[in-house]
Amino acid sequence: MDLLVTGGAGFIGSNFVDYILKHHRDYKVIVIDKLTYAGGLDNLAKVEDNPRFRFIQGDICDEKLDGELLSDCDLVVNFAAQTHVDRSIHSPADFVHTNIVGTHKLLEAARRGGKRFLQVSTDEVYGSKEEGSFTEDDPLNPSSPYAASKAAADLLVLAYHRTYGLPMSIIRCSNNYGPRQYPEKLIPLMIARALRGEKLPLYGDGTNRREWTYVEDCCRGIDLILHEGKDGQIYNLSSGVELTNLQIVRETLNLLGKGEELIEYVEDRPGHDRRYSLCCKKLTALGWEPRWNLQEGLEQTVRWYVENKEWWERRL
Template sequence: MKALVTGAAGFIGSHFVRMLLDPAQDGERHTVTAVDSLTYAGNRENLAPVRDHPGLRFEQADVRDAALLDRLVAGHDTVVHFAAESHVDRSIDGARDFVLTNVLGTQSVLDAALRHGARVVYVSTDEVYGSIATGSWPEEHPLRPNSPYAASKASGDLLAQAYHRTHGLDVRITRCSNNYGPYQYPEKIIPLFVTNLLRGLTVPLYGDGMNARDWLHVDDHCRGILLALRHGRPGEVYNIGGGTELTNRELTDLLLKACGAGPERIEYVADRKGHDRRYSVDWSKARRELGYEPRRDFTAGLAETVRWYRENSTWWEPLLRRPAR
């Protein structure tokens, strides 16, 4: 595979690149062009384990630069599109960057892939579905995003489907649940809470803490994407779930215990605007068509993640001093 990976210096994109370049993980040899604009959440250090790999080439580029992206996609048979503005709170404060990157950037990716005959995996999110009180969303469920972030991802999702239906572009879409693992930028709940606790600070818990999410280890997510590349059907959508649903309060209690802290370290804060109450994806289609099953036990995976942040403060401490833009 000659793959171009956008958002390749981010949390999930970098894990996917490391997986592709590890023969023990995938069993095949690939070449990868890693593309990232290196905004606040993009970090070249996320690719340090494969920095000297002969199959890796890094390009600092913005997916919104259509002409540059067109030149980069040439010669690749596969594009895996992770690049996105992804933090809900930031999208509430200002949606413009989310629309430009997640919608127009996706259009640039799709146009370049169409011109050069590359297949595309568009990495989406369960947040495009909105909120569900009971049960789980199948892939056919209508998209009802509530945050500006989710709406921008849903727009890219629909563009990807339109390029398949209109142009016959080979596009596969994955919609994942909440990811966790090492190298996650410390604005998301698990790394934020862990790094706060390690520094002796409180953790900000929204509302009553009863918002529920399904948790998916980044390694399982990236395996699911790879399975969609190998066995997925063009034009199809595949949910990728982790199988561990927790309220934010339950998750907080686990993180407090893992960091040797008590409930007095919880600071309840005003709830986020439009905060979705519950997410849950039905990933039976991915099991049936792709052979996907999550392998990472959540208890062990969370312990490993906390340990990684505890042992790698030299990675995350500089990020806390880094300007957001």
Template sequence: MNLLITGGAGFIGSNFVDYILKHHPDHRVLVLDRLTYAGGLDNLTEADGNPRYRFIQGDICDRGIDDELVADSDLVINFAAETHVDRSIQAPDVFLRTNILGAQSLLEATKKHKKRFIQISTDEVYGSREEGGFTESDPLNPSSPYAASKAAGDLLTLSYHKTYGLPVMIIRCSNNYGPRQYPEKLLPLFIVKALSGERLPLYGDGLNRREWTYVEDNCRAIELILQKGEDGQIYNISSGIELTNIQIIQEILKLLGKSEDLIEFVPDRPGHDRRYSLSTEKMAGLGWNPLYNLQRGLKMTVSWYLENREWWEKRL
């Protein structure tokens, strides 16, 4: 099997590349990544030198590249995206370009060459809810330009299935955490700020709730969906571990032996969703169970940032 992994130089994509090369000696991996600020070849050092791995720098919005690379692959897994909500509030254009037009360009190439397409998406497309978890058939109600652009990517993906019969699946993940997450996202930002002795800017009252999945569990779930999922279907992935932002920060500070006095409440992000939660019954039906509890996942994550100061210092 030849996998085209777009966005494979980013956080989840690079973890997925390592996972596939390690667990599937019969698979070849081709990474297409534009190497924006969020991507780095230093995320792919484990894959480097492996004869089953190849890297191409390029933009998923480039029809020519998509056409050429999809022709050589059996399956496209689209991790490539602009992903930071705060940036989408400041400058939404690039989010629409990559997350919508880029996805569509890949879909066109996949249709032309009669391949299979997997769209990696997010719990944020459903919007906020006070209680219970969203199922895959719930309507989309995105709040930020980021979430709206991902929702559009999902709808386009489904439209290619319904209109052209393209084999597609959509995977909606909850918050991931683990090694190599860019230090603008909540967890790595607070880890590196705490390590640098800086204040930790926490939005609003800190009581927004999120579900946290360790990235390796997320990769295992994607693998299972590739093996057992059905075309035209959407799958939610989440550990179900739900915490307020302040709770997860307290856990991190405990692990680092730092004082909670570092936390500084700052004005809330506009349109900040209060709570995300996913029903994972469908994944349970495929036989998926997360292996990492919060303690173990956070320990692995914090240790990685402690041991890889050079990686994050050059990203500050």
């Protein structure tokens, strides 16, 4: 199978490319990535010499390029996005452009080429849930411009399935963590600042709750959906490991041997969702379950940031 992977020089995309080339010895991967601040060729160092891998610097909003690249592939897995909620609050236009217009351009290219489409989405499209968990049938109720742009993209993908019969799946993931996550996101930001002896800014009172999935578990889930997912379906993907932001920061500090006095509570993010929680029965029915527990995943992550200081220092 030949895959076009968009946003493959970013965090989850680059881990997914490693995963696919390692576990499917006859698959080829083309990555298209604009190399925004969040993407880096160093994220693809493990595969750059692999003859089954090709990298193209480009923008998913370039429909002609999307079409050319897809003509050599069986399907597209769309990771490319603007992904940081805080940035979406300050410059929502970038999010509308890449996450909605970009997804639309890719959909057009896939429709014309008759290719399958896998959209990587987020738990944030459902909005906040005080109790219980969201199923795939729940309505979308996004809070931030980021979440709204991802929700709009999901709706476009579904519309292309219903209107044009485009074969597709949508994967809605919870918070991921692991190596190569840009140090603006909670866990790597806290690790980087703690290692520099700087204060750790924590929104509000730190009691917002998130589910945390180790990135390799997420990649394995996407791989499973690629092979076993039913056409036209949405799949939630989460480990079910739920912690407050304060708890995850405490766990991280413990592993670094640093104290809680580094934490500094700062004014809450506007529109900050209290809690995300996903019901993943559809995915577990396909045979997926997380293999990494929080302790192992967090240890692996902290070790990677400690050993790759120059990677994150370049990005701060």
